[in-house]
Amino acid sequence: MSEEHIVKSFDRDLEAIQAMVMKMGGMVETAILDGAKALETRDEELADQVRRADKAIDALEERINEEAARLIALRAPAASDLRVVLSVMKIAGSLERVGDYAKNMAKRAHVLGQMTAVGGSGGALRRMARAVVDMLSDALDAYVHRDVDLAHDVRRRDCEVDQMYNALFREFLTHMMEDPRNITACMHLHFIAKNVERMGDHATTIAEQVIYLVTGALPEEVRPKAESVTAIGVGEG
Amino acid sequence: MNVMTRAESSVASDVVKISARDVQVHYGTTQAIKDVDVDILDKTVTAFIGPSGCGKSTFLRCLNRMNDTIDICRVSGRIMLDGEDIYDRRIDPVQLRARVGMVFQKPNPFPKSIFDNVAYGPRIHGMTQSRAELDEVVESSLRRAALWDEVKDRLASPGTGLSGGQQQRLCIARAVATGPEVLLMDEPCSALDPIATAQVEELIDELRTNFSVVIVTHSMQQAARVSQRTAFFHLGELVEYGETGTIFTKPRDPRTESYITGRIG
Numbered sequence: 001m002s003e004e005h006i007v008k009s010f011d012r013d014l015e016a017i018q019a020m021v022m023k024m025g026g027m028v029e030t031a032i033l034d035g036a037k038a039l040e041t042r043d044e045e046l047a048d049q050v051r052r053a054d055k056a057i058d059a060l061e062e063r064i065n066e067e068a069a070r071l072i073a074l075r076a077p078a079a080s081d082l083r084v085v086l087s088v089m090k091i092a093g094s095l096e097r098v099g100d101y102a103k104n105m106a107k108r109a110h111v112l113g114q115m116t117a118v119g120g121s122g123g124a125l126r127r128m129a130r131a132v133v134d135m136l137s138d139a140l141d142a143y144v145h146r147d148v149d150l151a152h153d154v155r156r157r158d159c160e161v162d163q164m165y166n167a168l169f170r171e172f173l174t175h176m177m178e179d180p181r182n183i184t185a186c187m188h189l190h191f192i193a194k195n196v197e198r199m200g201d202h203a204t205t206i207a208e209q210v211i212y213l214v215t216g217a218l219p220e221e222v223r224p225k226a227e228s229v230t231a232i233g234v235g236e237g
Numbered sequence: 238m239n240v241m242t243r244a245e246s247s248v249a250s251d252v253v254k255i256s257a258r259d260v261q262v263h264y265g266t267t268q269a270i271k272d273v274d275v276d277i278l279d280k281t282v283t284a285f286i287g288p289s290g291c292g293k294s295t296f297l298r299c300l301n302r303m304n305d306t307i308d309i310c311r312v313s314g315r316i317m318l319d320g321e322d323i324y325d326r327r328i329d330p331v332q333l334r335a336r337v338g339m340v341f342q343k344p345n346p347f348p349k350s351i352f353d354n355v356a357y358g359p360r361i362h363g364m365t366q367s368r369a370e371l372d373e374v375v376e377s378s379l380r381r382a383a384l385w386d387e388v389k390d391r392l393a394s395p396g397t398g399l400s401g402g403q404q405q406r407l408c409i410a411r412a413v414a415t416g417p418e419v420l421l422m423d424e425p426c427s428a429l430d431p432i433a434t435a436q437v438e439e440l441i442d443e444l445r446t447n448f449s450v451v452i453v454t455h456s457m458q459q460a461a462r463v464s465q466r467t468a469f470f471h472l473g474e475l476v477e478y479g480e481t482g483t484i485f486t487k488p489r490d491p492r493t494e495s496y497i498t499g500r501i502g
Contacts, residue, residue, distance in 0.1 A: 216487040
């Protein structure tokens with residue numbers, strides 16, 4: 001739908017709300033990268049900055065929801081316009097969750113800063129965070145360009161993030177079994193890894209919203225999944 | 238998917254009441270309707286939407302041969318009511334219009350009493366044998382039009398003295414009084430305020446338990462609210478016809494999408 005509305009202010013409203021989501025996306029990407037960096041470099045000031053920035057992300061989500069409600073009430077959007085408004089609300093919700101996970105990573109970075117470092121997991125977590133940021137940024141690009149192929153590509157890549165998480169899970173388990181003094185740090189690190197993995201799921205949700213926005217239906221085919229760690233027992237770590 | 242199934246099931250019947258095939262309408266040399274094929278369901282509200290001049294009212298008027306009254310208008314193709322060609326020579330258009338009633342844009346009560354407005358159709362069609370029977374038809378018609386309680390104490394007052402919304406419901410009562418099977422409504426709410434509009438819309442929803450209702454409306458919101466099937470006309474063509482929920486959320490044709498989202502007029 002490249003044509004403009006007869007009522008031009010309707011176009012401006014739709015563009016404004018989508019611009020807010022893109023802004024929110026940028027803020028969330030920064031939060032993830034900074035959170036991961038603070039964790040790896042034990043930079044407490046950067047960690048504090050990430051925690052503070054989350055308030056702005058939450059406020060923006062609230063504004064997006066208010067704008068969406070106003071748009072529905074005043075413009076009665078139909079068909080693809082309605083899908084824009086619905087997808088904007090879902091994407092903002094996903095981004096808000098990702099922002100919370102980034103904040104949580106920063107909080108734990110603070111705690112971990114007081115402990116002895118465990119293995120090279122900081123670097124591995126940062127690589128995983130990088131992969132998730134790439135997914136997120138591609139999902140938002142796909143949104144802007146209404147690019148269904150790119151959205152499908154993002155969905156497929158979630159499997160790689162899941163595999164990274166599984167590898168970290170095993171690594172943390174090994175460290176904990178080697179030396180019980182690692183348990184506290186590893187528990188924190190594991191939560192961080194799990195949260196980054198959840199961020200990937202949210203990026204996938206955003207990619208699915210792009211597909212819904214363009215085609216009018218959510219993708220049906222099952223996406224590739226990594227082997228689950230839920231089956232791993234203590235003895236086999 | 239669940240939403241769709243529920244909306245779909247709100248259609249009470251899958252019996253085709255009116256079936257139109259290859260309908261063409263010309264006003265002189267101008268073609269107003271091109272190759273329209275459509276099946277209108279019984280006990281269902283069907284909305285015709287489209288920009289001004291798209292042919293939706295012209296097509297509506299074909300369904301009870303109102304276009305016969307326009308000299309230069311020529312209708313071809315077949316329109317079947319319960320399988321019977323309504324343009325067949327043996328069909329009396331006056332009798333047809335008792336079966337396929339019509340309500341117009343502006344309320345147009347006769348300059349007669351409320352009672353006589355409603356009694357007019359049953360009288361000329363000789364539908365009642367006694368005054369008591371006629372009283373009964375008038376009361377039940379006014380009740381169906383959700384007007385009885387408001388006018389029962391002043392049936393002898395002129396119909397033109399009612400408010401706009403009441404006048405329109407009076408016209409609906411008048412159309413219902415001849416016991417039609419189909420009710421055609423050409424923008425029945427465009428001259429009414431929002432409350433009167435809501436009352437007429439509620440009435441349309443009740444009427445569909447007994448009739449097939451076809452409504453032409455410029456308000457897409459109204460089409461979305463009252464109908465189960467929507468037909469989109471553009472430049473004399475029937476572009477898309479389908480379940481109302483689908484038309485307004487996921488139309489197939491880009492022209493429908495452009496129209497319902499306010500991109501073409």
